[in-house]
Amino acid sequence: MLLLKDIKQTSLALSMGLLVSFSALADNTVDEQNRAKFANQYQSWLATEEQSEREDMLAAYPASIILWAGSAYAKEYNSPRGHQFAVADVTHILRTGVSVEEGKKGLSASCWTCKTPDAPRLMNEMGVEGFSDANFADLGTEIKSVVYCSDCHQEGSEKLALPRPHAQDAMAKIKLPFDKQNTTMQGAQVCGQCHVTYYFQPERHDKVNIPWIFGSTADDIEKYYDTRRFYEWIHPISRTPILKARHPEFEHWSRSEHAEAGVTCITCHMPPATDAKGAEFTNHKVGNALDSFDSTCKACHSSQKTIEKTLQNHKKSIDAKAREVENLLVKAHFEAKAAWDAGATWPLMNDAIMGIRHSQWRWDFAMSSHGLYAHNPQEGHELLDRAIKQVTMARQLLAMVLKQLDVEKVDYPDVSTKQKAQAAIGFDEAAAKKDKQAFIKQQVDKYWDPVSKIGYNN
Template sequence: MNIQFDKIHKSHLFAVVVGAFCLPVWAESGLDQQNQQQFPSQYNSWLATSEQTEKQDLLAAYPASIILWAGSSFAKEYNSPRGHHFAVADVSHILRTGVSVEQGKKGLSASCWTCKTPDAPRLMQKMGVEGFSAANFTDLGPEIKSVVYCSDCHVNGSEKLALPRPHAQNAMAKIKLPFDKQTTSMQGAQVCGQCHVTYYFQPEASNKVNIPWIFGSTADDIEKYYDTRRFYEWIHPISQTPILKARHPEFEHWSRSKHAAQGVTCITCHMPPAKDDKGNDFTNHKVGNALASFDDTCAACHSSKKAITASLERDKQQIDAKAREVEGLLVKAHFEAKAAWDGGATWALMNDPIMGIRHSQWRWDFAMASHGLYAHNPEEGHALLDKAIEQVTLSRTLLALILKQVGVDKVDYPDISTKEKAHAVIGFDKDGAQKAKDDFIKQQVDKHWQPVALHGYEQ
């Protein structure tokens, strides 16, 4: 990763250095009240993230994803992100995080709390990083008192930027961008990048969060890391492929973008400078779409909102169309691999096509798990998806030869045109899972968890 920040936009630099405190509405400590009083505009703009209520069911929109993620919790429920104010409540209620497990049993790792709340770094200091990650997600639910706010980004009580999460500190050191050695501009990007970044749970370290940047942060570099250590997140139940999962790699894509080369960061576009009722400048913490604040974000470089909107829409349509093509090819490849296994194929025959599926799906996921790829780095998005098409096409060519060799002349491709049909294909009982989740919410979350876990879900 090679980032040159020799051109810094004034609006960007201003947005970074102005004190920015976003505190939980339920906070009662003296310091929180002091911060709220000292930075009321930042606080109130953060509260406005509660207005960002729209949530799209992405499995309903793209049911092929259910097949690609079969065998993982991502196939249960997957939605578009909402405002920061919903971070704790949404992760508490989503089907992916499940329900409580019996005492002494291992459930979902508490690492899933890592980027949702400043209570995560607090608990890591108290329990140790591995002690925290070894705990069950639901067991620590009652400990989560607040959602993303000031101490996630700043030294508490000051405007000084901070990087409180150990996995982010370690990752920036790996790519030779240690936080304390960076400009304020780059520190601002890293503050966002501590969470808007891909990661995995490190199995040999009690499932602690780790960013796989030993060789670098590109899809190729991360794939090399995973392949070298023979890592996989789950074995696909249809094709028997050892699957990799990407998680919102916005920092990685941005770091290689034209915007990054010009010193334009997440803060420049998504947290622009604003004025309060008295004309005082402050940083807007209603993190949102850059075009909504075109004059304060984009106008320094782009003269026409209409032109940039058209360009973004074109890139989005092209990338989306290419992504749907990859999904269709991968779905067929998974079922062709199943047919080959059922026909008696051996690992000696199947290794190459299975690895082709693994690598193709990794690149598709590395592109599509990134929110706003078409704006952040469309060039990389196209390159990832083009390579994914090449890899899965080769995999299917090899599978066709294997199917012929083992005497299989017909492959059944089930109807997955809707979310419900795709769930039926993988044997997921959505109604049963939802009932179990609803019971858990009623008996545990509503009664024993903090109000932050109910924000937006109050009855």
């Protein structure tokens, strides 16, 4: 087990320059062999650093700040970047905060789980719950590499692996144990160990858990959460016990036409490529499928323009529904607040609050999934249509409660911009950024491996 003194010793070693940095991984024998044996794959993996652009999703969709009020997601939420940025982005984002005083509980180290192969290593050393019970910042000095070969392959081999315990458990729950699957499904599961929704299990020291006891649909997962009376946080405006979805790409894909046809994440996002000598290899840059149309899509689709137009139509229609749900939910949260302020009781409010909970869950399960427009647009529409019905019913119930309590006017905030929405929930972004930068300067820059600064050091 890794003890606090070990962490401090590691910090000291880093400050003295004794530990290998990410750029010096070639000193490791196994890694050196990987680079030589799988040179093309390695070079294409390095190219994920070219995928550096990202979008501020809170600025793009400020109403989501109100929906996520009371959680770290209302502080900062960006579109994903290339695998090379995984450690640096989770280090620098406002959601992960700063260090806490020794002996106090901060953000769980579980936040490292899918960012680095050091996470499975630490789980083996500390035990899964020992790892998750540690503080995120306290293990920062132990993180020396980013999403890498051993996250997906058995060490030194092209054979696929599923090193994360939460993924092994989840696949067993839905009767798809990794060792019983063919290579095609194993490839999808390897991606699905991280591109999947999850939560931190409070009774197990915040270890990562995938909630598939009843199945992997939004309805099944909701049933699991409702049965356990689980919530991520209590919404500070409406008092709703909120559920949070986290990029459920595997779930959406598993019910798609692509899945039925045996087309997986690997097929579209890691297509075969050819090097200068004519040797074929799997491209590990993990890019947009349409960038490699001829090798990914052409076998089934005759026209790239047709696919692009179809995807644009899916995106337009799904986005329109999502904005409608967000607008309705913002109003519902503040209507609930007005009711509580007027003296409402739980017997009066329960059905409306559950309507908000369930509607927001389906909105989140749709919109937190990267690539929904391509992966499973039909399910996206179904989720948002149901969310609209649920929040509409919740607002009708709230209207009855407000009338009963003689509330004639509800104050709705202006959420037209990120700044206005964050002001409405009382979040001081400037102060949070100041604290974060102090943490970066005093801890990360001094003691953490350079992998924690990729994309932030220029």
